[in-house]
Each structure stands twice: as C-alpha cells, then as structure tokens.
Amino acid sequence: MRSEEDFERFYQAELLGVLRDLEERRQTLWARFKVGAWVLIALLIMALAVWGAGGTPVLLLVVAVAALVAAAVWWTLASDFTKQFKRPVIGAIARFLDPSLVYEPERCVPEQDFVDSKLFPHTVDRYAGEDYVAGRVGGTAIRFSEVHAQYKTTHTDNKGRTQTTWHTIFRGLFIVADFNKEFRGVTLVLPDVAEKAFGWLGQVIQGWTDVFRGLELVKLEDPEFEREFVVYADDQVGARYILTPALMQRLLEFKREAGRQVFFSFARSNVYAAVTTGTDLFEPRLTAPLSDPAVVRRYLRQLHLGVGVVEDLDLNTRIWTKE
Amino acid sequence: MIFVLVGLALVGLAFILVFNGLVVRRNRCETAFSTIDVMLKKRYDLIPNLVATVKGYAHHEAGVFEEVARLRAQAASGGLATDQTVAVNNQITELLRRILVIVEGYPELKASENFLHLQRSLNEIEEQIAAARRAYNAAVLDLNNAVQMFPSSLVASLTGFGPRHFLEAAAPEREAPDVGRELGSSETSGGPP
Numbered sequence: 001m002r003s004e005e006d007f008e009r010f011y012q013a014e015l016l017g018v019l020r021d022l023e024e025r026r027q028t029l030w031a032r033f034k035v036g037a038w039v040l041i042a043l044l045i046m047a048l049a050v051w052g053a054g055g056t057p058v059l060l061l062v063v064a065v066a067a068l069v070a071a072a073v074w075w076t077l078a079s080d081f082t083k084q085f086k087r088p089v090i091g092a093i094a095r096f097l098d099p100s101l102v103y104e105p106e107r108c109v110p111e112q113d114f115v116d117s118k119l120f121p122h123t124v125d126r127y128a129g130e131d132y133v134a135g136r137v138g139g140t141a142i143r144f145s146e147v148h149a150q151y152k153t154t155h156t157d158n159k160g161r162t163q164t165t166w167h168t169i170f171r172g173l174f175i176v177a178d179f180n181k182e183f184r185g186v187t188l189v190l191p192d193v194a195e196k197a198f199g200w201l202g203q204v205i206q207g208w209t210d211v212f213r214g215l216e217l218v219k220l221e222d223p224e225f226e227r228e229f230v231v232y233a234d235d236q237v238g239a240r241y242i243l244t245p246a247l248m249q250r251l252l253e254f255k256r257e258a259g260r261q262v263f264f265s266f267a268r269s270n271v272y273a274a275v276t277t278g279t280d281l282f283e284p285r286l287t288a289p290l291s292d293p294a295v296v297r298r299y300l301r302q303l304h305l306g307v308g309v310v311e312d313l314d315l316n317t318r319i320w321t322k323e
Numbered sequence: 324m325i326f327v328l329v330g331l332a333l334v335g336l337a338f339i340l341v342f343n344g345l346v347v348r349r350n351r352c353e354t355a356f357s358t359i360d361v362m363l364k365k366r367y368d369l370i371p372n373l374v375a376t377v378k379g380y381a382h383h384e385a386g387v388f389e390e391v392a393r394l395r396a397q398a399a400s401g402g403l404a405t406d407q408t409v410a411v412n413n414q415i416t417e418l419l420r421r422i423l424v425i426v427e428g429y430p431e432l433k434a435s436e437n438f439l440h441l442q443r444s445l446n447e448i449e450e451q452i453a454a455a456r457r458a459y460n461a462a463v464l465d466l467n468n469a470v471q472m473f474p475s476s477l478v479a480s481l482t483g484f485g486p487r488h489f490l491e492a493a494a495p496e497r498e499a500p501d502v503g504r505e506l507g508s509s510e511t512s513g514g515p516p
Contacts, residue, residue, distance in 0.1 A: 181447075181450075182447075218461075219461055219464075219465075220457075220461075221457065221460075221461070236355070236458040236461070236462075237355075237358050237451070237454050237455045237458045238454075239454075240453075240454035240455075240457045240458050241450060241451055241454035244450070244453070244454075319442075319443060319446045320443055320446050320447040320450065321443050321444055321447050
C-alpha cells in the first residue's frame with residue numbers, strides 16, 4: 001500500500017486537474033437536470049389546473065410524454081458523463097495503486113473464470129459486468145471486475161402465457177489471482193451459514209451436503225475460521241496444503257476488511273474471491289462534488305478490495321516450486 | 324413378541340451402522356497416515372541431493388551430514404514401527420534445519436541456482452508433510468470423538484476400538500536459527516529470506 005504523502009502528491013499532480021474539469025461538467029449537468037425537473041413540475045401543475053377547471057385531460061398525457069423524453073435524455077447524458085469520468089479517474093487511481101494495472105470500464109472477468117471457480121454451481125444464463133482491472137502486482141498476475149451472473153426460470157400459466165424470471169446467482173466484485181503454490185483439485189471456502197446458526201448440528205448438516213457438490217467437507221483446526229467459513233475439497237491433504245494456519249488467518253482478515261460476504265475458491269492454480277457488494281462500484285455520483293479527496297479515497301478503497309488480495313493473502317511469497 | 328423382535332432388529336441395525344462408521348473413520352486414519360508416509364519418502368529422496376550440494380562447501384560439518392544420511396537410510400529402509408518412524412523423522416527435520424543454518428555461513432552457496440531449487444522443493448515438501456499431518460490429526464479427532472461419545476463408545480468398547488494419538492510437529496529449534504523459513508512448522512507467515 002502506498003503512503004499518505006504519495007496519495008496527496010498523486011492527487012494534486014494527476015487527478016485534481018481532471019476532476020476540476022469533470023466537476024464543472026457535473027455542475028452544468030446537474031443544473032440542467034434541476035431546471036428540467038422544475039419545468040416538468042410547473043407543466044404538471046398547469047395541466048392539473050386546466051383539468052380541474054373542467055378542461056381537457058389531454059395536457060396531462062402531454063406532460064407524461066415530456067417526462068419520458070426528459071428521462072431518456074437525462075439517462076443518455078448521465079451515462080456519457082460516467083464514460084468521461086471512468087477511464088481517466090478510475091484508470092489513474094488503479095495505476096497509482098500499481099503501475100502495471102490496466103483499467104477497462106466496459107470489460108469484465110471472462111465467464112470462463114467464473115465457471116472455473118466452481119463457487120456457484122448454478123448454470124449461468126446471463127453474464128455481464130464492467131470495470132475490469134488487470135495487471136501483475138509483484139510476481140502475481142491478478143484480474144478483477146464487477147460481475148452479475150443470473151439464471152432464469154420460465155413459468156407457463158394455464159392460459160399458455162410464458163413468463164421468464166431472472167434470478168441473481170452472484171453480484172459483486174469477482175477477483176482472480178495466480179496462487180503462489182502448485183496444486184491440483186478444487187478447494188472451496190464458503191461463508192458458513194449452517195454452523196453459525198446451528199453450532200455443531202450445523203456441522204452434521206454440512207457433512208450431508210457434501211454429496212451435492214461431489215466434494216468432501218474439510219474440518220480445520222482454527223475455531224474462529226470454522227465459525228466464519230465452511231470448506232469443501234476433493235482432497236483432504238491438498239486442502240490443508242493450501243489452507244495453512246497462516247492463510248486461514250489471512251482469509252479471515254480479508255473478510256473482516258471487506259465487511260461483506262466473501263467466497264473463496266482454489267482451483268486451476270488460481271485463487272478466486274467473490275465479494276458480494278450492495279452497491280455499484282466505481283460510479284460517479286452526480287449529486288455530490290467530485291473534486292473532494294474523500295470521494296477519490298472511496299474509489300481507492302474499492303479498487304484496493306480487489307488489488308489487496310495479493311498483499312492480504314501474501315501471494316508474492318514464492319518460496320515453493322511454483323515461481 | 325413382535326415388538327421385541329422389531330426392537331432387537333433395530334438395535335442390531337444401529338449396532339451395524341455405528342460399527343461401520345467406526346471402521347470408516349479408522350480407515351480414514353490409515354489412509355491419512357499413508358499419505359504422510361508418501362510425503363516423507365519424497366523428502367528422503369531429496370536428502371542425498373541436499374547433502375551433496377552443501378557438503379562441497381562445509382567440509383568441517385561432516386558429522387551432521389553423516390548423521391542425516393544414517394537416519395535417512397534407517398527411515399527409508401522401512402520396517403520401522405509408527406512411533407519410531409515419527410521419532411526418526413523428527414530427528415531428520417531437526418538436522419535439516421541445522422544444515423540450513425550452516426548454509427547461512429556460505430552466501431555463495433545460498434545464492435546458487437542448485438541450492439535455491441533444493442530449498443524450494445524442501446519448503447514444498449515440508450508444507451505437504453505439515454498438511455498431511457494435519458489431515459491425519461483431523462481424522463484422528465473424528466475417530467476419537469466417535470470412540471469416546473455415547474452411544475458409539477459402547478460399540479467401540481465392545482469391538483475393541485480405542486482412541487489414537489495425535490501427531491505433534493517436531494519441536495522448533497531452541498537456539499532460534501536465522502533462516503527465513505521455519506521448516507517443519509505449518510506456518511507460512513513471513514516473507515522469503
């Protein structure tokens with residue numbers, strides 16, 4: 001992690017100018033939005049007054065159409081602004097965290113990575129994402145982005161109408177990093193719902209569920225880790241080769257820092273981390289000033305959640321046969 | 324009469340289920356132990372190479388090399404009881420640590436490609452041995468729980484199942500060596516040396 005002075009220098013030198021520019025644009029945009037909203041409200045009141053005085057209600061319809069058009073224009077302008085904002089600002093913050101990091105606002109982690117992690121066994125019907133960051137931090141290759149994976153169910157009612165419903169499998173930050181040890185097989189570290197709720201009985205239930213995933217339950221020594229996570233793997237020794245006591249503590253620490261539900265998977269010589277996020281990350285807020293260091297710090301924190309995997313899991317320690 | 328028969332059948336069935344559960348757990352311990360054996364054999368294979376590499380530099384430490392070679396031959400020949408295997412391998416771990424301390428005195432050797440490769444392999448095997456030991460201990464814990472908890476403890480005592488010992492890691496070196504890595508411990512904390 002870079003120091004506070006580094007951040008200050010970087011902020012002054014590289015970001016402030018860009019942010020001032022963008023802030024001007026944001027203010028204009030926001031002012032236009034407010035004017036538009038007031039005009040619409042005024043029109044609505046007038047239309048209601050005409051209707052109330054026994055006039056035609058057609059004017060109300062006109063106002064409704066005008067509101068729809070305004071919303072469409074507003075949406076286009078806002079997404080244009082987001083585009084202008086993301087590449088220079090988020091890209092620069094990513095480079096500040098590590099010069100090797102490249103930011104692609106419209107790309108995401110490939111679906112194959114998501115499937116390879118084996119974290120979410122459901123078949124994916126719709127896969128999308130944005131804000132892709134990739135690079136090599138120290139000796140460790142890393143890539144991450146926001147991901148939204150869904151599956152669909154179709155339901156036909158007795159009149160023959162089909163209705164499709166989309167369900168979220170995972171939504172949040174999906175991180176893939178090269179693991180520092182060579183291994184075979186799959187080890188999953190999932191949030192422990194059963195044991196937290198039911199104690200030792202939960203562990204018994206977990207013992208039954210391993211049949212579903214075709215993996216074995218792995219019981220580890222660290223009681224704190226066992227309270228937070230449940231581990232499934234296809235090889236008991238392999239799982240412990242990966243999950244050393246030190247790494248268990250590090251995974252706990254990562255979860256604590258993220259403050260959210262975290263899933264880890266070790267497969268294909270990679271570590272995958274899926275962090276559920278409630279909000280859309282890396283988006284500019286149109287309602288608040290941009291040229292405020294606190295705002296930039298927020299993006300820095302969001303990016304660090306992804307990049308931090310390398311440091312937090314100590315992936316640059318390469319003292320084993322994998323270089 | 325029928326109730327008595329059904330009751331007896333149920334008790335018999337429960338007995339069989341519990342007994343089979345105990346057998347499964349015991350077999351898991353056996354498998355886990357044989358995995359440790361496999362890892363230890365991998366380490367035996369590394370030792371001659373390590374000794375040959377370090378010996379060229381540190382002639383006056385011949386005693387350590389002879390000792391580790393002797394123990395390796397003893398362990399690799401097979402035929403040792405479980406306790407003896409553990410004891411001999413703990414001694415080997417101790418000696419390997421000493422060899423790594425010796426290497427500290429020879430920066431040229433420490434930086435050589437050959438030694439670095441050996442060190443990486445050794446780190447990996449030590450980590451695998453630690454993992455196998457932990458897997459064995461988890462299997463033992465599972466077996467011991469079944470042997471000591473009611474009602475499976477009844478079946479266990481009737482059929483001669485007893486609790487097993489856990490495997491401890493070799494005691495860490497007392498005069499803390501300055502090698503970056505603590506071999507034999509299952510920790511991975513700390514950066515490379």
